[in-house]
Amino acid sequence: MACLARSIAAALALCCLTPLPSLIAPATALAQSAPAAAPDEPLKQIALTDAQIQAYVAAAAEIEPILDKLQQSESAQPDPKTVAQLEAAAKKHQFASFDDYQDVAANIGLVMDGIDPQTKKYVGAEAMLKKQIAETQADTKMPAADKKEALAELNDALKAVAPVQNAGNIDLVLKNYDKLAAAEQPPQK
Numbered sequence: 001m002a003c004l005a006r007s008i009a010a011a012l013a014l015c016c017l018t019p020l021p022s023l024i025a026p027a028t029a030l031a032q033s034a035p036a037a038a039p040d041e042p043l044k045q046i047a048l049t050d051a052q053i054q055a056y057v058a059a060a061a062e063i064e065p066i067l068d069k070l071q072q073s074e075s076a077q078p079d080p081k082t083v084a085q086l087e088a089a090a091k092k093h094q095f096a097s098f099d100d101y102q103d104v105a106a107n108i109g110l111v112m113d114g115i116d117p118q119t120k121k122y123v124g125a126e127a128m129l130k131k132q133i134a135e136t137q138a139d140t141k142m143p144a145a146d147k148k149e150a151l152a153e154l155n156d157a158l159k160a161v162a163p164v165q166n167a168g169n170i171d172l173v174l175k176n177y178d179k180l181a182a183a184e185q186p187p188q189k
Contacts, residue, residue: 043110044103047166051094052104053176059093059101060183108180110164111173120177122170129158 066085070078083098090101113125133154136147164170173180 043106043162045110045162045165046103046107048104048107048169048172050172050176053108053172053180055093055095056101056104056108057176057179057183059089059095060105062089062092063098063101064183107166107169108173110162111169112177112180112184114164114170115174115177117181120174122174124163125161126158129154129161133158 063086066082066089070082073079086098090096090098093101095101095104110125111122114122114128116123116128116131133151136142136150136154139147142150
């Protein structure tokens with residue numbers, strides 16, 4: 001679910017990137033870090049390849065810090081220099097563009113959101129969200145206002161769950177789960 005949160009944050013941070021119209025939904029905290037599609041446009045689901053996943057893992061280490069800077073920026077418009085850095089980093093790792101990177105990240109995130117981190121088995125994003133809703137409802141230490149807000153966000157996310165259209169993506173992501181999960185983790189300071 002960290003991927004979902006990171007995806008939403010990245011999408012919000014990038015929503016004003018005029019030269020980068022397609023926003024992604026994670027990958028890891030890819031967010032697990034992959035970002036989410038803009039509310040008006042559906043996620044562009046693609047069949048992933050092992051080469052794309054390896055390129056994503058390599059690129060994430062360079063791209064995620066740039067995205068973090070964008071998210072921390074209070075500016076409504078991203079700096080063109082930052083946008084150019086994102087494009088250059090994506091191309092350096094064999095992506096046609098930053099949009100291409102985002103499409104791959106979104107498709108990885110779509111699968112990662114449905115993997116139970118304890119069992120490392122794919123159960124689906126809906127099952128993972130329902131589990132997180134139950135955990136949030138059972139949390140007695142969370143302030144009521146925070147709990148209400150968190151539950152509203154989780155229920156909204158539950159309504160927006162998209163099924164994975166390319167079943168082969170599940171197998172590829174599971175095969176590379178540890179690498180992807182590591183790529184989604186924020187760097188240790």
